[in-house]
Amino acid sequence: MKGDVDVDILAQLLAGFQTVLTPVNLLFALAGCVMGMVVGILPGFGPPAAMALLLPVTFVVGPVPGIIMIAAILYGSMYGGTITAVLLNVPGEPSSVATTLEGYALAKQGRGGPALVIAAAGSFVGATVGIIGMVLFAPLATAVLGLGARDYFAIGVLGLSLVVGLSGRNVLKGLVCALIGLAIGLVGLDPVLGTPRFTGGMPELFDGIDLVAVVMGLFGLSEMLIGLEQRVSKGRLTKIGRIAPTREDWRRSVGPMARGSIIGFFVGLLPGSPGTAATFFSYALERRWSKGRQQFGRGAIEGVAGPETANNSLGIATMVPMFTLGIPSSVTMAIMMGAFIVHGLTPGPLLFRDHPDVAWAIIASLFVGNVILLILNVPLIRVWLYILKIPYAVLFGIVVGLMILGAFLVTGTALNILVLLVFGVFGYVLRKLDVPLAPIALTMVLGSILEENLVRALLLSDGDVTTLVGSPFSAILLTVAALALVGAPLLSMGAKRLERRRQRIVDMGGLPTGAVATLDAADLADADPSDRSSTDRPTPTASKGE
């Protein structure tokens, strides 16, 4: 019985591949991938706008090629988003922020090429795992329906506990930033009363401050301003090194990719969960547990591999609630669902019963599209690296111009350009004060989820606070969050002590631990000494900054 079903799925999936591998469908997959990459690369241009623009095309060409293209735009953009994040430290959307942390540090050492290759490979792995998960574990989407407001609140609290991990050396500054992020999330309609709050009477702010504009300003524009300043005082900041990752890079990326794809998949399954947090979850996990954790802050490939993989696995997993339950869990999914509906197709279990050919063709196209993206991306990395050779004045003009245009197009209101500029200057000041910015991106994503789900949980329990630990899931997550908060300082203290002891052994000519020794050799060989002052001491210690 069970075997029959599996064979059936396999046969239908193969039939799906057959449909996708026709010239017309391949052409539309390619078109979607290219467009996705383009909107991904351009800061501020997100997939929703491109998908909506091309929705009418699906009326003409029919459901299969049309939806294949629309879906390809979504996951294609995730490949493209990495490029400016790594090479310029300019994230185009909240989900790219985690990649900038280590990716840009690598690019500064002339290792932008390997970082981009690993990111592309990670994106491919994440998407593949996502697709396999979608085929095999789609029923999980029904299981997570049992999660309620208190469970989502607990996920948010767990996310908050990552702030410490993202704060680097100065936890206090990190906490201040976390509050700034939460404060940004307060603007909008009050979730209890429905009345405007901190909007200054501007309806443009009823939906909250646009996070894309905030991220572009805080991270991207501020970085461009710093670059402008340094350009005046110093020489070139970046150089093109070798492109292929070393065997060491690959070896170190395997674990983060495996963990990242699982994190991304499960976060994506939860409708209404903070999707962007998956990249931060992955980053924080690698920073704490991966073998290369000592190098975090100075360009650790794990910090690129994990979040990028998580992001793409997440992107595929967000489609699961639509395919299994008919629920679009994001703006992009709502547009995709529109593409199904205009053709008389109802996303959900009935799609697999009534139109299995369409459903499986689209699932197969996800895999084919990701292969196309991998093939497209890797050779193009050589081209992208030449972004670094563009004279800074020209680059500044192009990037800032695109950000302003992008900010305007996201909402169609000029106010968003002001948001971009204000947060650009704010980010510049924070960078000057050596304040870690990542916690802001994390908490502004989490803020509304925390507040709304707390309100909902309390409304549903008639105000009983103990409801928050009333489900096993929420109780476990809140415990983990508490342990992470209390345990993190203890653990890092222990790790430092252990490291010091190991160091003494190395200094005394004792047995060096293989991993640490090779890591350092590779790091030193690739690093450009003029970029970093801290390479003079070859010993990695946790306290050493970038």
Add this chain to the structure above:
Amino acid sequence: MDRRIASAALAAIILPLALAGCSSLTSSGDGGGGGDAADFPGSEPITMIVPFSAGGSSDLMVRGLVPFMEDELGTSIIVENTVGAGGQIGLTSLANATPDGHTIGLTNLPSALAYVNEDRGATYDQDSFEALATVNRFRGIVAASSTGPWTSIEQVVEAAQAAPGTITVGVDGLGGDDHIVVTAFEEAAGVDFTIVPFDDGSEKMTALIGNQIDLSFGSVPTFRAQIETGSVSALAALDAEPIVGLEDVPTTESLGYDAVWESYNVLSAPAGLDAGVRDTLEAAIEAASEAAMQDADFEAQMTNGGYEFGFQDSAWTNEKWTDLDALWRELVPLALAQQ
């Protein structure tokens, strides 16, 4: 055939790039040559402001109808999605546009009535618009999870009367259309629900299927997929007459509750429009609606999407708007006072 698709694919690659460049330039279609009614519309394009995101049910309907309107008017119509604040941003820019007929827009009822809530600081009301026509209606239902305890609306009402506040109802947007109909139902049935706010319809649906909330009120298309798969069941039609496709579901009127879901796609221009221009536009919409109904593709799109497409003139629309405006002025304060 294949070549046509191939060229569409090519256009698909090039178009968004071109449009991304242009869309900021086309954003203000007003100003310039108005001319008198006899010349309208001339060759100048008409901008259609849709205050909702692309791909939504209203947007898809408008984009389907626009080609027929272009045929009638002999000029091009640019659909512009001006999104934000539940439609308030788009409606504000429509109300402020030059009333020369070259800017029209979608003023859905009852969502345009959010101006009734003074907290929202809307700078427009019914008098700011010149209604042209109504082109579509959505009907609504009360739904519950199929795996939950509720099988009939009477059962829910009984439970709610026995223990006020124990029945939870999800709404997507406080003071929004579903919240107001919930309030009307509470008044009509003499019950008191606990209102649980959600960000959007999909969060509300997830909570309903997962039995996190007891009931959800909404338009039929939003529940279609889940009703077909059997994860959600309709307890009552919020209507006077049975809903096509859901004939077995009892109506609120037959049960004696005065709560009806009325939701319309309305096309309007800014107030101050020349009467001749209004008549031209109204006639064009009527003719376009008739032409669209004859078109098999359009008809299929309407049926598939759960639309109840049909033209109603400006007089009918104005009257409906006035009625709903009065109803909302009564219900909105009640709805918000509960919170």
